[in-house]
Amino acid sequence: MDYSATPSGFRQRKLQPKVRMRNQAADAADHTQLFDDTSAGARPPGYRGQETPGMGYSGQALLSDPMSNLAMAYGSSLASQGKEMVDKNLDRFIPISKLKYYFAVDTVYVGKKLGLLVFPYMHQNWEVSYQQDTPVAPRFDINAPDLYIPAMAFITYILVAGLALGTQNRFTPEILGMQASSALVWLIIEVLATLLSLYLVTVNTDLTTIDLIAFSGYKYVGMIVGVVAGLLFGRTGYYLMLLWCCASIFVFMIRTLRLKILSEAAAEGVLVRGAKNQLRMYLTMAIAAAQPIFMYWLTFHLVR
Template sequence: MESDAATPAGFRQRKLPSKLRMRGAASDMADPNQLFDDTSAHAGPPGLGYRGQETPGMGFPAQALLTEPMSNFAVTYGSSLASQGKEMVDRNLDRLITISKLKYYFAVDTVYVGKKLGLLVFPYMHKNWEVRYQQDTPVAPRFDINAPDLYIPAMAFITYILVAGFALGTQNRFSPEILGIQASSALVWLIIEVLVTLFSLYLVTVNTDLTTIDLIAFSGYKYVGMIVGVVSGLLFGRTGYYLVLLWCCIAIVVFMIRSLRLKILSEAAAEGVLVRGAKNQLRMYLTMAIATAQPVFMYWLTYHLVR
């Protein structure tokens, strides 16, 4: 009864088994601030935590086998697709336009550009119109003023669109839609002109070294005269526009006839006299038609820009 009175809250103290007393003694010797018992001695294999979870800093072999091969496969497959796509684009692009040939038409320098612009505006004093060749290959435009190029037509086309926008702005008629229509119409007419020329050469059965890029270059030279005409109209009115545009139209006709005559008539020397005479007339008519079509386009694309 005395032991019952010494026990707090009236509970009787029972003796614990020997194994439980030993475990309690070991726990009393542990850190009093420790919340949980150390069960590392009874844990599983190293690298696994509670319930087989991966402990930080330790790699799980099964997961590594699943993730690393998949990522490597994805990278390899993506790079192979990119290389195949690049090869396909290059192959199809080479079928349409050879990059090396396209670089030829942009091989210009400042001296060539200045001389070619002067030739387009004043072609009357120029004597030799033959394109020079080196080992059956035409020399680069920067070495021959008679060689066609794409630099001047491309820059002239962009400048023409900018000048057209400025002219429309001075008349309070500028808008992005109108400028887009102006650019698209000029481009469409250029494409139509080149296609009609190619079809005409096919009908006349002309075997010439003129390529599609050459025709684009020659057709694009008229934008130089169009720019000069519109700028003159902005500075001196419609009278200045008509006078300067007339000069530029005559100049481009002379330039086109003298440039295309040698290329379109290049095979005439290898034919007989009768065949040569009949085909030469058709070729001359075709050359005159191509040349005289340039002033029509020049006026059609610029007359509404000057008031």
């Protein structure tokens, strides 16, 4: 219906601008109220507010509090006691102080020891030096056992085995893991068998488990030499170098262990010494003869 011709229609058209003006004014008021900061509306200019007690404490004041100092001292005491307890229990299962002795090496010692392992035939004095009933550190005595060379030789052997498998297109992470696990398991079995044999033969010796691990780990040096020779010169080079290293480690173990295993025989009687000397010598030769067997068993499949 058209309202433009009626008086009421005319009034309707006249009222529309006023309605729109009131709506715009209301929107402006709402907009102003929405964005104005009402939090400071009741505060005069320059009002900073009253500070709450305790809000202005600095870090220095907190540290100077006697209760805080007491809590910090108590926490430090608990931490030191916990560290001593951990060190005591850890040293019970893992002799950290003894391990430091076996890793006390330097470059000169490592070079001489590697030469002794590969060429032990001209070495004369095989006795370990002592100072006040304590063996000197390996860096001062080439005859002292260490764990640095066995540990590094074991890791290097795994890397060389991976290289050999890679040149034959047989490398996979699973095979390399099995190679490392196999070498470690055989080392543990060898050490346990040696300990059991020493117990059964009733040998009174100063050989420790760590000493046996060190002596058994020296064979990895010859294994590395044999595998590298196989990679460079084929199976012929592998067999020649492995044969040389097997003979070297056999001589090294015989001359080293006979002083350890037979050292207590002189303090016993003649009859006892005569009866047990043969068993001890057989045990020494068995330990030395096991090294070439493990060397061949763990490397023959790496060279083709």
